[in-house]
Amino acid sequence: MWRSRGLLRKLKTESGAVRWMSTVMSFGDGSHGALGLATSTVGMGVDAYEPTPIPSLPSDILSVYAGHYHSLALNSQGQLWAWGRNNEAQLGRGLSSSRETWNEPKRVEGLENVKVCGAYASGVVSSAVGEDGSVWVWGKSKRGQLGLGKHIIEAVAPSRVEALSGENVAKVSFGWGHALALTVDGKLFGWGYYADGRIGNMRNGHLKSSPLDSTLNAFSNNTQFESSDLEVAEKRVLQGMEKENNMPIIWEPRLVEELRGIHVVDIACGLDHSLVLCRDGSLLSCGSNVYGQLGRAREDLGFFPVDINFTPVSIAAGLGHSLVICQLDESDGSVIVGTTNIASWGWNISSQLGRSGPANFPALIDALAEENPVSVSAGRAHSVALTSKGEMWVWGSGKNGRLGLGSSVDEVEPFYLDSLEGFQILQAVSGFDHNLVLVAG
Template sequence: MWRSRSHSLELLRMFQVKAVQRWMSTVMSFGDGTHGALGLPSSAVGVGLDAYEPTPIPSLPSDIVSVHAGHYHSLAVTSQGHLWAWGRNNEAQLGPGFSSSRESWNEPKMVVGLENVKVCAAYASGVVSAAVGDDGSVWVWGKSKRGQLGLGKGVTEAVAPAKLEALSGENVAKVSFGWGHALAQTVDGKLFGWGYLADGRIGKMGNQLEESPLDSAAGTVSDLEVAGKRVLQGMEKENDMPTVWEPRLVEELRGVHVIDIACGLDHSLILCRNGALLSCGSDAYGQLGRARPDLGIFPVDISFKPVSIAAGLGHSLAICELDESDSSVGTTNIASWGWNQSSQLGRTGPGNLPSLIDALDGENPVSVSGGRVHSVALTAKGEMWVWGSGKNGRLGLASSVDEFEPILLDTLEGFQILQAVSGFDHNLVLVAG
């Protein structure tokens, strides 16, 4: 039975309070190891930096209860509420005490500066990390000129975890990051947004909606010369970006109870308790899932009942409950839409509107995660399915071959898989024992 994110978070907090030493888990990783996000010593992956099959990370504690993959780095939370990090650190997204030398990025270490915080969840973008405490507080660190830290006007750097004071008094259940924007939902269903706001990716925020000259326009132009000129024009405007520097309530959804959020590179998905699935931001790849990609927060054109959502760079995913007319053998499936250049939708057909993945019919997926150009899912039977780009081993199938539809990752057969998440080009898998 699917449960709301806020309910699951409460269960995790209760677990951490009552955690005992017999809890045992292992984190595995596979995919692109260029930025150290796999956390593997060179001896574990042999020649080269990539891992083509799920490989245990040997230097993490044995009581990891959740993992999160940023774009190029990774985070793991222990049963005691400690946070570990590894991967890219050019923007201080690993926190203080970590070297900026690439040679040490693959070495997991505990994040310094959260000693008085019992961390129950962690989230990340490419340049920023965040931790949610068991009291619902949010702590952020890293560097972002787009206001993604949320620490106040002009604050673009936090080398140590800093509390998001603008969310004080709120009990935050989940945070999601795009490339330059962020959303946070509270246990009582409120939605907050901050960071880069072009294309309405965090709502109107009291400003006139405007298209991003850099993120969206170039993606919809087929002429390369014209697209190049638009990118250059957009770059010239980088110093005058429309930015919300601190979390603000998304006024369009005041009074609407939000139960899940997901940010792609420059779009957002919002799932409401009344069953409505909303989208906003760039629609350069059809990732909004609407026949009319108007600027603003509007419903996705989906005929199924979504119960949880995820977003890759330019594609969107939703676990949907099915009725008898949708499937004769399964109770859930995944709807996908958006960018499909590397088959990350796991299906054929038009990509701009949601459609179910036929290959997963009858498999009853319970969670899904999207990378740059690949996707992964867990099923009710505890199996992991992967599809999309196989470059750098990011599908874990011991090859670089793309998979046009979901395929079972059978090397994990026999493991009790607790969680599977994707960064841009790498994956983390949490297994019991």
């Protein structure tokens, strides 16, 4: 297993400046090239069962981002790199590049005059946020996820989202067809496919459930699945999407009026649901609830509070499950000040909740009770977390090596990824079936 000798190295450039040194590692499903590994090592169509360094990235990567099937990395110069699936031009290198090169990280073209400070992605669209708060998008989406205007479904090169001009955007999050943007001053904007009220009610009095819900209902509460049933459920979702007609779409970002005056501090989009964390500590959810991913008894469409008894700190959303890092209450003296844990709820077909018990409402993951998680990320059917000790824990579906444990075995509870012992882990994120880990040195 590859090891780093110098965890935090700095390199003096010719100008005398000190540059950050880091390495990006990946593991999981390699079928779309999202691992970024050379063909001679792992390559397209072959999975990585343990964290493996990506050899062709700059040595000054500051942060990594995982789309559903592709990956993004941002370096210290504000330059963005991409690799993985490119069927929809989401890599920012046009549509003419050979599929054999998709697994090779390359710089996104068209952002040369933008100093990027953040990047986000769905399955078919990528986005960059500039230092000035501007939002840039590229890819293809018939669901309006580009946010570039009515019936604009393709942007082969990065294009600025003019509807957000004048706003200082801090973060963007994408579902399968919907998107949310959070501004520095706490305003929330939404656009794209809005069935189920997954971007709020948008003052629309005729919200209704997505036609996909009838497809998914048969799967939502059945916990006696064979492993093959996961593929069956996913196939039915995709078939249902193809059959949707007259899709309700908001083509440009629009202020979420029902949250006007409420300061939002974090956002997370699952496949067809959304989570919003507010400065006052309230956690809201909206969208489809066929897996119980909204975490609330109230079934109304739009943003309503999650039924949670803990103080949420940060949020993440997978295909159909939700994860929240919570600050535990120390008022009774039994909990050390500053202690955190993760509450989970929603789809649990592959144990991606990391716990037993009812799945429809938030409950803490007992196996992480003394680990103090500081970040969490959710994939299609697996989850990963980093702790205050710098350790990485994984749980859920192990298919294609997506847990990095050297096998395809599922883990019903969080399991310590000891192959990364000795590394200074800076960040860990999950796409649908792959993971990226940023380490110092």
